[in-house]
Amino acid sequence: MAAYVNRTISMMAGDGPHNVSMLNNGSVRVNMQNVDSPLQIFVRAKKKINDIFVEIDDYVKDAVTFMHAVSGENGIATPQDMGNVESYVSKVEAIREVLKRDHMKVAFFGRTSNGKSTVINAMLHDKILPSGIGHTTNCFLQVEGSDTNEAYMRTEGCEEKLNVQSVSQLGHALCATRLQECSLVHVHWPRELCALLRDDVVLVDSPGVDVTPNLDTWIDKYCLDADVFVLVANAESTLMVTEKNFFHKVSTKISQPNIFILNNRWDASASEPEYMEQVRTQHANRCVDFLSRELRVCSPKEAEERIFFISAKEALLTRMRDREKPVSSPILAEGHQVRYFEFVDFERKFEECISQSAVRTKFAQHSRRGKNIAGDVMAALDRVYNIATEQKAAKVEKQRILHEQLSSIEEQLTTITRQMKDKINRMVESVEHKVSLTLSQEIRRLSALVDEYESEFRPERPALEQYKRALHRHVEAGLGSRLKKRLSSDIGNEMDVVQKEMAERMYNILPTNKRAAAANYIIPHQQPFEVLYRLNCDNLCADFNEDLSFRFSYGITALIQRFQGKNTNRIALNNPPQYTQIPASITPVSALPPAPRAALPVLSAEEWGLLSKFALGALTSQGTMGGLLLSGLLLKTVGWRVLAVTGLAYGALYAYERLTWTAKAQERVFKRQYVAHAGKKLRLIVDLTSANCSHQVQQELSTMFARLCRLIDEATTEMDAELSGVRDAIKMLDDASTSAKKLRNKANYLSHELELFEEAFLKHNN
Numbered sequence: 032m033a034a035y036v037n038r039t040i041s042m043m044a045g046d047g048p049h050n051v052s053m054l055n056n057g058s059v060r061v062n063m064q065n066v067d068s069p070l071q072i073f074v075r076a077k078k079k080i081n082d083i084f085v086e087i088d089d090y091v092k093d094a095v096t097f098m099h100a101v102s103g104e105n106g107i108a109t110p111q112d113m114g115n116v117e118s119y120v121s122k123v124e125a126i127r128e129v130l131k132r133d134h135m136k137v138a139f140f141g142r143t144s145n146g147k148s149t150v151i152n153a154m155l156h157d158k159i160l161p162s163g164i165g166h167t168t169n170c171f172l173q174v175e176g177s178d179t180n181e182a183y184m185r186t187e188g189c190e191e192k193l194n195v196q197s198v199s200q201l202g203h204a205l206c207a208t209r210l211q212e213c214s215l216v217h218v219h220w221p222r223e224l225c226a227l228l229r230d231d232v233v234l235v236d237s238p239g240v241d242v243t244p245n246l247d248t249w250i251d252k253y254c255l256d257a258d259v260f261v262l263v264a265n266a267e268s269t270l271m272v273t274e275k276n277f278f279h280k281v282s283t284k285i286s287q288p289n290i291f292i293l294n295n296r297w298d299a300s301a302s303e304p305e306y307m308e309q310v311r312t313q314h315a316n317r318c319v320d321f322l323s324r325e326l327r328v329c330s331p332k333e334a335e336e337r338i339f340f341i342s343a344k345e346a347l348l349t350r351m352r353d354r355e356k357p358v359s360s361p362i363l364a365e366g367h368q369v370r371y372f373e374f375v376d377f378e379r380k381f382e383e384c385i386s387q388s389a390v391r392t393k394f395a396q397h398s399r400r401g402k403n404i405a406g407d408v409m410a411a412l413d414r415v416y417n418i419a420t421e422q423k424a425a426k427v428e429k430q431r432i433l434h435e436q437l438s439s440i441e442e443q444l445t446t447i448t449r450q451m452k453d454k455i456n457r458m459v460e461s462v463e464h465k466v467s468l469t470l471s472q473e474i475r476r477l478s479a480l481v482d483e484y485e486s487e488f489r490p491e492r493p494a495l496e497q498y499k500r501a502l503h504r505h506v507e508a509g510l511g512s513r514l515k516k517r518l519s520s521d522i523g524n525e526m527d528v529v530q531k532e533m534a535e536r537m538y539n540i541l542p543t544n545k546r547a548a549a550a551n552y553i554i555p556h557q558q559p560f561e562v563l564y565r566l567n568c569d570n571l572c573a574d575f576n577e578d579l580s581f582r583f584s585y586g587i588t589a590l591i592q593r594f595q596g597k598n599t600n601r602i603a604l605n606n607p608p609q610y611t612q613i614p615a616s617i618t619p620v621s622a623l624p625p626a627p628r629a630a631l632p633v634l635s636a637e638e639w640g641l642l643s644k645f646a647l648g649a650l651t652s653q654g655t656m657g658g659l660l661l662s663g664l665l666l667k668t669v670g671w672r673v674l675a676v677t678g679l680a681y682g683a684l685y686a687y688e689r690l691t692w693t694a695k696a697q698e699r700v701f702k703r704q705y706v707a708h709a710g711k712k713l714r715l716i717v718d719l720t721s722a723n724c725s726h727q728v729q730q731e732l733s734t735m736f737a738r739l740c741r742l743i744d745e746a747t748t749e750m751d752a753e754l755s756g757v758r759d760a761i762k763m764l765d766d767a768s769t770s771a772k773k774l775r776n777k778a779n780y781l782s783h784e785l786e787l788f789e790e791a792f793l794k795h796n797n
């Protein structure tokens with residue numbers, strides 16, 4: 032017997048749930064603060080899985096925030112993925128709530144007064160539940176740790192806390208409250224006072240299985256989540272049918288329930304030690320048979336480990352004595368130490384069993400669930416990552432194309448600008464030359480234009496002024512229309528060609544997708560180009576003063592002028608005048624009558640030379656002396672008859688000219704003077720007009736080119752904006768894929784954590 036006790040002590044002290052020490056008086060002390068309790072497995076597992084679920088919670092929330100950021104229009108997260116991930120927030124919160132409340136539950140069953148309450152009290156090292164005659168438990172009592180340091184009671188469906196400071200108060204409270212047999216009363220006891228409660232063990236006391244026909248309701252309400260069942264039997268009698276019945280029902284509803292059988296009141300055997308072993312063996316065999324053969328919840332060998340012979344009353348007394356250190360020790364029956372050690376042995380095995388079972392049943396499914404959530408969120412993030420990567424690749428390609436297009440436009444624009452500048456310059460030069468040439472040609476045929484003008488000519492001043500104004504207009508209109516006819520279409524066509532080329536080349540440098548929008552603006556306007564002239568004859572010929580006074584062609588002044596004239600005149604004097612050009616401004620050629628010309632005296636070369644010398648002399652001397660000398664010389668040279676004839680002819684000539692000096696003749700003179708004057712004036716503005724025209728062309732082409740450049744500029748600005756949009760999108764997609772990758776990796780990490788959790792707490796547990 033002593034050897035059995037010592038073996039048990041050493042076994043307990045080595046790896047048992049509590050430090051057990053032998054006291055001087057032979058009693059045993061058990062240290063409640065044992066940190067190596069098997070219950071710590073559950074406590075650690077619960078903490079670990081709670082921590083993991085805190086991370087899963089954060090992770091899912093982060094994933095939702097991320098999905099929100101990348102969903103919506105053109106988003107990369109599908110609404111379905113978004114909805115899925117969002118739904119996990121509440122699911123994870125619910126799991127966390129369950130996890131927080133998760134505990135190890137042990138339910139005590141047996142017939143009335145078998146000592147269920149006493150066993151619970153002994154396990155809790157305190158008289159928490161009322162027991163004994165008059166305190167038969169008539170409802171379910173659930174003892175659990177109170178988070179606050181207060182003890183209170185709460186009935187089912189009622190939030191009111193009934194203050195309970197002592198067992199007697201609790202007993203009174205239970206008696207005062209009319210409770211149904213099926214009702215549940217929560218007894219919250221300060222955790223600090225009981226190791227089991229601190230380690231999240233919940234103990235449920237039940238009314239005797241012999242007092243109720245509602246066993247099914249009991250099981251459904253209080254047993255389905257129990258990790259361990261303890262059948263408190265009475266060692267003084269054998270297992271009853273009511274007790275067996277109950278567990279039969281339990282085993283049909285719960286697969287493989289963990290059942291311990293406590294043969295309580297084993298202290299009674301002390302009074303008959305000679306039958307003790309025999310009775311023990313008999314009880315043990317029946318219990319093993321019940322568990323392994325009848326219920327089939329374990330093997331016979333395992334069943335042997337689940338059957339204990341204890342005295343709850345002694346165990347409680349021992350523990351209460353140690354706690355309160357009373358001066359007088361209660362008198363315990365022979366062999367109480369062994370029974371106590373067996374009780375402690377039960378506790379150790381019970382703790383191992385409940386811890387492992389609770390970890391397995393409570394946390395295995397949460398771990399699985401956690402892995403599924405992490406996996407699902409990871410899959411959603413994977414899809415986001417893939418979409419982000421694909422879209423990013425497309426955007427990068429678009430960015431490359433836009434870059435290329437922009438630099439190509441810039442390059443081409445530089446080339447075209449240079450070429451167009453050259454083209455415009457050449458065109459300007461050509462127009463200047465053309466206008467100058469055409470205007471000069473038109474000035475040369477000005478007399479024809481003036482001759483075309485038909486209107487009554489009257490030499491009186493007012494009529495003449497009117498005639499002059501009308502002639503100005505005629506010349507202006509005629510010259511203008513001819514210039515327009517000759518130049519406008521010519522230059523216009525050239526302009527059209529250049530403008531078309533300009534537009535086409537500019538249009539072609541735009542990327543194809545921008546051409547349609549630019550086409551409406553870039554096609555050159557269809558209005559024909561018109562050269563603008565400013566030939567204001569009114570102003571140009573404002574200083575024109577006609578000279579319509581009669582002048583005899585062979586008058587002294589006319590002759591002097593003729594001789595003083597130009598070289599041609601001199602030549603004419605030196606050569607006999609077969610034909611003499613009379614300046615149009617003075618006398619119209621056509622006004623010279625042919626007859627008098629034929630009647631001119633035919634002088635020999637010698638005479639003509641002498642005459643000319645005299646005439647020159649006369650002309651140059653400008654004096655009467657000269658005239659006399661000349662006439663004397665002539666008289667002497669040609670004789671008076673010749674002189675008389677000549678005088679007569681001269682007079683006739685004069686008379687003739689005077690008579691033919693009509694309005695018509697005056698108009699002709701006027702027109703010739705006008706042509707000479709206007710021609711001179713117009714020649715002055717040839718350069719100016721051609722410069723103006725070329726400037727006009729330059730303006731027209733430069734404006735058009737600038738307009739085209741602006742269009743290109745608008746297109747490139749649009750492309751720049753597009754490029755910056757693409758850059759932003761790339762950055763966004765980059766960030767999104769980085770975040771998706773990070774979150775995806777975190778899901779991996781969480782799955783790995785759960786794997787480790789299963790490895791540490793579940794795998795070896797099976």
Ligand code: GDP
Binds near residue numbers: 148162342
């Ligand atoms: P319950 O109805 O199953 O909860 O039984 P109780 O715990 O209330 O116990 C009924 C009576 O049995 C009480 O008076 C206890 O003191 C007594 N009792 C409980 N356990 C033992 C034990 O191991 N030995 C002896 N002798 N009496 C016990």
